[in-house]
Amino acid sequence: MPLKPVGLWELVAYFLRLGAFGFGGPIALAGYMQRDLVSRGWITEGEYLEGLAFSQMMPGPLAAQLAMWIGFIRHGLPGASLVGIVFILPAFLIVLAISALYVAYHGLSLVQALFYGIGPAVIAIVAHSAARLARVTVGTEKRMWLIFGTVALITVVARAEIALLFVIAGLVGVFLYSPPRTWKTSTGGLPALIHLPPLSGATVTVPLFLGLGAFFVKAGAFTFGSGLAIVPFLHQGVVLQHHWLNERQFLDAVAVGIITPGPVVITAAFVGYLVAGFWGSLISAAGVFFPVYFFVLFVGRYIIRYREHPALKGFVKGATAAASGAIAGASIILAQGSIIDVPTAVIGLASLLILWRCKIPEPLLIATAAVAGLVLYHG
Numbered sequence: 376m377p378l379k380p381v382g383l384w385e386l387v388a389y390f391l392r393l394g395a396f397g398f399g400g401p402i403a404l405a406g407y408m409q410r411d412l413v414s415r416g417w418i419t420e421g422e423y424l425e426g427l428a429f430s431q432m433m434p435g436p437l438a439a440q441l442a443m444w445i446g447f448i449r450h451g452l453p454g455a456s457l458v459g460i461v462f463i464l465p466a467f468l469i470v471l472a473i474s475a476l477y478v479a480y481h482g483l484s485l486v487q488a489l490f491y492g493i494g495p496a497v498i499a500i501v502a503h504s505a506a507r508l509a510r511v512t513v514g515t516e517k518r519m520w521l522i523f524g525t526v527a528l529i530t531v532v533a534r535a536e537i538a539l540l541f542v543i544a545g546l547v548g549v550f551l552y553s554p555p556r557t558w559k560t561s562t563g564g565l566p567a568l569i570h571l572p573p574l575s576g577a578t579v580t581v582p583l584f585l586g587l588g589a590f591f592v593k594a595g596a597f598t599f600g601s602g603l604a605i606v607p608f609l610h611q612g613v614v615l616q617h618h619w620l621n622e623r624q625f626l627d628a629v630a631v632g633i634i635t636p637g638p639v640v641i642t643a644a645f646v647g648y649l650v651a652g653f654w655g656s657l658i659s660a661a662g663v664f665f666p667v668y669f670f671v672l673f674v675g676r677y678i679i680r681y682r683e684h685p686a687l688k689g690f691v692k693g694a695t696a697a698a699s700g701a702i703a704g705a706s707i708i709l710a711q712g713s714i715i716d717v718p719t720a721v722i723g724l725a726s727l728l729i730l731w732r733c734k735i736p737e738p739l740l741i742a743t744a745a746v747a748g749l750v751l752y753h754g
Contacts, residue, residue: 379416383450383457386417390442390458395465397438397636404438404638405430408445418445429675434596434694435667436638439463443671455671459664466641467660473631474648474656484752490623492748493630494713495723496741498706500633501606503730505702513696518551522693523700530607530704540697548693553685583651584658590617591643591662605640605663607705619650626713634738640664718751 389411397404405427412418418426426448430440439462446458480486513519522544529540594608606629613619613628620628628649632642640663647659714720722744729735 378419381415381417381449383454386446386449386454387457387461390446391461391465393442394462395636405441408438408441412445417449422448433667433670433674435670436595436640436664439638439640439664440667440671443668444675447671447675452672455668459668463638463641463660463664466635466638467644467656469635470631470641470644471648471653471656473635474645477627477631477645478649485749488749488752489745490627490630490748491719491752492722492744492746493741494623494626495710495719496726496744497626497630497633498710498713498723499726499730500737500740501629501702501709502706503727505699505706509696509699509703513699516692519548519692519696522547522696523703526697526700527704530701531707540701542694544697545690545694548689548691548696549686550689552689552692584654586617587647587650587655588658588662591647591659592665594643595640595663595666605642606709607701609642609646610705610708613646620646622709622713624649626709629709630741634741718747722747722751 393404393407393411397407409423409427413420413423422445426441426444429444430437433440439459442462443455443459446454446456448454450457477486509520509523513523526540526544590612594605594612597608609628610625614622614625625646628642628645631645632639635641641660643663644656644660648656651658710723714723726740726744729740
């Protein structure tokens with residue numbers, strides 16, 4: 376289909392609707408963009424595939440990255456900025472409302488019963504996401520499975536996600552798929568494209584808002600794989616390092632990110648609200664999406680140019696294998712705080728079986744688990 380001009384506000388209106396009603400996770404959202412935008416002639420199939428390749432290679436939520444990329448190639452900086460804002464805005468507002476209700480009524484037995492059922496279902500979704508991501512990205516490569524297993528084991532033993540392992544796994548991937556002896560003969564060369572942020576957390580002397588912002592910027596920069604790849608990173612920082620939330624609150628935050636439309640990493644807004652109210656929510660959401668915006672504006676064109684380079688592909692392979700391993704390890708850690716008796720074990724196992732055998736929307740599964748929690752809760 377020939378390319379048709381699309382106005383900035385027309386594109387913005389489309390992504391506002393997608394952000395408000397786009398359930399199904401990052402792959403589904405990316406599929407909606409291909410179905411709608413290519414068929415309308417607003418982008419070509421080649422532009423879509425380039426944007427998808429870029430989004431899969433870079434850290435950060437895939438759907439938000441792809442949306443901003445499309446806005447950027449059509450309308451530059453204003454397009455990327457406005458598309459990014461309206462795509463995230465509906466989910467942010469929904470999470471803000473849920474956060475306020477959660478804080479106000481969390482003491483009610485009704486709310487506790489709902490999340491009694493939701494918790495095990497979230498564990499099943501996280502575990503299923505790890506398996507699905509591993510099947511897609513690791514496949515039959517034994518060396519990548521070794522990375523997956525090693526990171527999963529370390530995560531469980533340390534009871535924490537260690538961001539440095541992503542970098543190490545990525546470098547292992549570089550040496551496996553592009554050993555140093557080939558660097559001089561590789562065509563095109565590979566400039567220093569990946570500038571990683573410092574791995575140390577915010578110091579205890581910085582203000583709380585600055586600490587929240589710094590933490591979530593780093594979280595967004597290390598979210599390789601699916602949206603749920605952010606879960607182990609958040610658990611390490613939010614629960615274990617900063618003690619902003621307890622285990623129960625953290626699991627509820629993940630559930631809120633799953634049941635709302637748009638990117639799963641909107642979980643950051645819920646966490647921020649529980650820590651520091653509205654401004655904490657706004658700063659956390661802005662922080663987790665800032666790396667995405669930065670990569671689209673300043674890194675995307677180079678990633679597209681060098682996306683076939685073995686070193687870059689190797690780094691992405693290794694880092695993604697590590698991310699899926701960290702998700703698997705995190706699901707085990709989180710299960711210890713959520714599956715506490717026979718009813719929650721039954722809900723968790725049933726949810727996992729349903730996900731494995733059926734293509735049920737995740738928000739529907741969580742809603743069903745919430746009803747089960749109301750029936751079975753005896754707190």
